[in-house]
Amino acid sequence: MDCIAMYIDGQWVESDSGNVTDIVNPANGRVIAQATRGTAADVDNAVAAAKRAFAPGSAWRTLTADDRAALMVKAADLIEARAEKLAVAETNSMGRVYRETRYDDVYAASGAFRYYASLVHELQGKASAENGDMMTVTVREPLGVCAVIAPWNYSMGTTAAGMAPALAAGNPVVVKPSSLAPVATAMMFEALAEAGFPAGSVNLVLGSGGEVGSALAAHPDVAKITFTGGTETGRDIIGRSATSVKRYSMELGGKSPFIMFDDADLDVAVDRLMFGIFLSQGQVCIAGSRLLVQQGVAERVLDMLKERVPKIRIGMPLDPDTEFGPMVSKRHMERVLDYIRLGVEEGARILIGGHRIAEGAFGEGYFVEPTVLVDCTQDMRVVQEEIFGPVLTVQTFADEEEAIRLANGTRYGLAGGVFTSDLGRALRVCSGVNTGIMWANAYLEDTAGMAVSPHRQSGMSVDGGLDGLLEYTVLKQINLKMTPAKSGWFAGME
Incomplete structure (x- = not known):
């Protein structure tokens, strides 16, 4: 060798x-x-x-x-x-x-x-x-x-x-x-x-x-x-x-909020949410790992996730049709699974996924299901700490003020996104959330040549x-x- x-x-x-x-x-x-x-x-x-x-x-x-x-x-x-x-x-x-x-x-x-x-x-x-x-x-x-x-x-x-x-x-x-x-x-x-x-x-x-x-x-x-x-x-x-x-x-590190208001185009927002958290199996520093969704559309968004996340094509990484592959190592896979267990112990509920994929050839590798945790609260470690894996936590909010407060409620300030049809609200939220990068009605897109500076830790x-x-x-x-x-x-x- x-x-x-x-x-x-x-x-x-x-x-x-x-x-x-x-x-x-x-x-x-x-x-x-x-x-x-x-x-x-x-x-x-x-x-x-x-x-x-x-x-x-x-x-x-x-x-x-x-x-x-x-x-x-x-x-x-x-x-x-x-x-x-x-x-x-x-x-x-x-x-x-x-x-x-x-x-x-x-x-x-x-x-x-x-x-x-x-x-x-x-x-x-x-x-x-x-x-x-x-x-x-x-x-x-x-x-x-x-x-x-x-x-x-x-x-x-x-x-x-x-x-x-x-x-x-x-x-x-x-x-x-x-x-x-x-x-x-x-x-x-x-x-x-x-x-x-x-x-x-x-x-x-x-x-x-x-x-x-x-x-x-x-x-x-x-x-x-x-x-x-x-x-x-x-x-x-x-x-x-x-x-x-x-x-x-x-x-x-990052623990980026993905804020979804009730006037957003939910079809686009959910698509971008999945791209933001499940791209590269969540092993992305600016992954949108915290969904903050307005109360009036929360159930609808969760139903959309239950329908769409299981359709992600999980497979061997070299297959050009594969959309979702393994964790980088056995140790990192175990770390992600430990966080999922911890979330459940803290009171979160697994809506989707939550387990190692061990069937057939997957059992030889380090695959973890795309996972969505609901009933999450701000004090939970799965909300506060960077998991760096395909784990989305879900919280609800009542209004713009609460959305910004929850978004700023971690030690991190790397990235974030907001989805709303109200451009004034989009600008207020982008200004109010303390991060180096904010997207409005998009996620993980940028313009070459523009600088960025991370905030806080x-x-x-x-x-x-x-x-x-x-x-x-x-x-x-x-x-x-x-x-x-x-x-x-x-x-x-x-």
């Missing part, structure tokens, strides 16, 4: 530890690959390579903005040329269905490189000559070594979303993918290597979050950490990096667009005196 290697300083290498991590197909529980298991020493090597790439006069630092953009566009072309292999690799290692990995993940990755390549000339400062013969200018400069710690659930897209702005701004990067699903990321690095990125400008370190991720967080030569994952892990990264001053881009910093690119730069002020002259401050210096 081939062993997936790391990419450090322009070379494919295996860790001196000699240890490997098994990569398991969650659809059948079988080992499909092995990955070398990196250590803190490998992190040191990768960061040192990136630091050399950032040194003045290096091959990377001497590239022009046009040169960097050309490399990024070439990388995007090469990623798309590998689309089929990347999609299959991601589906086999993570369980996300083929129709998602093939037509979403791959093009999210290539699209990130293309988009930020188009912005390289937008890194501009300002100039002022208002103080006589003093010319003052500001310039945007790269930060230095940027670490990208990526999750397993959207590995290609999130990895590229962290790498692309960092590279466009002139920073070298060190990437650590999830140890559960590093296969597609390693294949992306094959494309980067073929594109011709200078040695040390792009580096890949494999291994556990406990060792490799922690070493990156604590490393004094890492200037910025981009992390997508759970809130608790985000806090741990910040704590481990406290000995050095770093910058962060963090998208953390869902993260920090700005991602996307030019604003997101600026997060990978530092502003420098330069003052140029046209006619040198003494200050005249000290006596006897005439």
